[in-house]
Amino acid sequence: MSTRIPAPRLLIVDDELHVRESLSRWFIEDGYEVDAMPDAKEALAALGRRNYDVVITDIKMPGMDGLELQRRIREVNPKAAIVLITAYASVSTAVQALKDGAYDYVTKPFDPEALSRVVAKACERMRLEEENTRLKERLEASTPELVVGKSPAMLKVMSLVEAVAGTDTTVLIRGESGTGKELITRLIHSRSKRCFGPFVAVNCGALPEGVLESELFGHEKGSFTGAAGRHKGKLELADGGTLFLDEIGEISPKVQVELLRTLEDHKITRVGGSQEVPVDFRVICATNKDLEEAVRAGTFREDLYYRINIFTITIPPLRDRPEDILPIAQHFLQRFAQSMGRKVTGFAPEAQELLRRHPWPGNIRELANAVERALVVCREGEVHREHLPITSLSGGGPVEHESANSLPLEEIERRHILRVLDAQGFNISRSARILGIDRVTLYNKIKRYNIERRV
Numbered sequence: 001m002s003t004r005i006p007a008p009r010l011l012i013v014d015d016e017l018h019v020r021e022s023l024s025r026w027f028i029e030d031g032y033e034v035d036a037m038p039d040a041k042e043a044l045a046a047l048g049r050r051n052y053d054v055v056i057t058d059i060k061m062p063g064m065d066g067l068e069l070q071r072r073i074r075e076v077n078p079k080a081a082i083v084l085i086t087a088y089a090s091v092s093t094a095v096q097a098l099k100d101g102a103y104d105y106v107t108k109p110f111d112p113e114a115l116s117r118v119v120a121k122a123c124e125r126m127r128l129e130e131e132n133t134r135l136k137e138r139l140e141a142s143t144p145e146l147v148v149g150k151s152p153a154m155l156k157v158m159s160l161v162e163a164v165a166g167t168d169t170t171v172l173i174r175g176e177s178g179t180g181k182e183l184i185t186r187l188i189h190s191r192s193k194r195c196f197g198p199f200v201a202v203n204c205g206a207l208p209e210g211v212l213e214s215e216l217f218g219h220e221k222g223s224f225t226g227a228a229g230r231h232k233g234k235l236e237l238a239d240g241g242t243l244f245l246d247e248i249g250e251i252s253p254k255v256q257v258e259l260l261r262t263l264e265d266h267k268i269t270r271v272g273g274s275q276e277v278p279v280d281f282r283v284i285c286a287t288n289k290d291l292e293e294a295v296r297a298g299t300f301r302e303d304l305y306y307r308i309n310i311f312t313i314t315i316p317p318l319r320d321r322p323e324d325i326l327p328i329a330q331h332f333l334q335r336f337a338q339s340m341g342r343k344v345t346g347f348a349p350e351a352q353e354l355l356r357r358h359p360w361p362g363n364i365r366e367l368a369n370a371v372e373r374a375l376v377v378c379r380e381g382e383v384h385r386e387h388l389p390i391t392s393l394s395g396g397g398p399v400e401h402e403s404a405n406s407l408p409l410e411e412i413e414r415r416h417i418l419r420v421l422d423a424q425g426f427n428i429s430r431s432a433r434i435l436g437i438d439r440v441t442l443y444n445k446i447k448r449y450n451i452e453r454r455v
């Protein structure tokens with residue numbers, strides 16, 4: 001987490017050359033980065049080009065004076081601290097300037113030491129303010145959304161989270177698509193001692209091998225065509241925080257080897273580089289894949305499997321914890337009603353029944369989508385079954401379950417495929433994975449059953 005603090009930037013505005021020169025020299029020696037301008041117009045131009053931490057300006061200057069300059073700076077760069085230089089006679093003006101938001105003023109003839117202290121204090125205040133903002137942002141990022149659900153299965157998950165969060169143990173989160181693996185990962189990070197450190201997520205399934213490698217480990221300038229400059233990888237960016245390796249089951253054998261090495265010695269080597277860089281992060285992995293099967297099939301290294309399979313949390317699918325369905329649906333109803341400005345109060349009994357009986361192959365994500373779509377069509381009052389997109393999907397909701405015994409096998413398959421596709425937003429790869437078939441097979445079935453994307 002070590003970041004070099006850059007030199008504070010200073011802009012000096014004075015119409016007298018010798019003042020500009022002597023102040024520049026003085027502050028450069030003090031370690032500041034300094035620019036000096038002879039009038040307000042040029043100062044504003046400079047402020048348009050880059051940001052300054054502190055602006056020191058004379059009040060009395062030909063053309064636009066220091067006070068007007070201050071007002072203009074407030075508009076373009078409200079964060080910059082402004083220090084005014086004034087002749088003794090106009091102290092009352094300077095006091096007014098303070099009320100208008102100047103940081104401080106010094107009177108002429110001024111003691112450079114005193115000016116130096118004022119500027120140093122201004123920089124310190126800016127640094128604290130920035131740090132504050134940064135901490136606030138991190139706190140917000142590390143406060144995850146509410147995890148709803150009091151089923152015994154979810155209580156078990158929460159107690160495992162509680163037990164492991166404060167440690168640096170590697171965690172493996174397992175569960176079907178949409179069960180809340182990322183949510184639980186963020187919760188662990190937010191309850192860990194690394195909560196003020198970064199949370200860095202990498203979706204290992206989304207990137208081709210070469211890209212994933214440089215995404216994880218970073219690269220040195222010119223290490224491959226298109227590598228313009230040195231680029232820090234996610235492993236380095238996660239230093240001091242938590243690294244989330246999502247869809248860990250998807251990484252290629254080559255990257256598996258490199259990852260294993262890093263997890264063992266906590267060092268990385270950027271692609272095209274030779275220097276080893278130490279890294280310090282906690283690893284949380286997630287997968288919806290059968291890793292044991294992948295190990296048996298030889299596509300996932302056994303040593304890496306043991307390295308990540310230390311503390312496993314398995315999130316059960318929603319259909320195995322039906323008592324969570326309504327509370328989670330209510331939670332999303334409230335959230336979407338608020339963001340869409342709908343006066344929807346709850347679910348009518350028959351809608352509740354439908355929600356409870358639906359198998360939710362896409363789990364919480366599917367449920368969230370269903371509630372969101374219900375609120376698009378239901379503007380106020382209660383959500384009824386005709387508002388829920390699952391009614392038509394499952395061919396009449398609960399009725400389908402009752403009469404499933406009399407349905408031809410193909411019809412059951414067609415309906416199941418449609419449900420999964422719908423839950424996954426018609427994402428073919430994910431749907432195929434959930435259905436346990438390859439994409440070509442899924443395409444063929446979509447064609448055969450004449451399945452069309454619903455809007």
Ligand SMILES: Nc1ncnc2c1ncn2[C@@H]1O[C@H](COP(=O)(O)OP(=O)(O)OP(=O)(O)O)[C@@H](O)[C@H]1O
Pocket residue numbers: 145146147148149175176177178179180181182183184288328331364365368
């Ligand atoms: N128990 C819960 N309470 C409230 N919201 C939840 C709960 N579980 C999951 N969610 C929400 O459901 C959505 C899907 O969860 P998340 O992205 O964590 O699932 P996932 O397991 O990572 O899915 P995938 O395998 O598809 O990546 C998110 O919007 C998440 O906030």
Ligand SMILES: [Mg+2]
Pocket residue numbers: 181182246
């Ligand atoms: Mg996820």
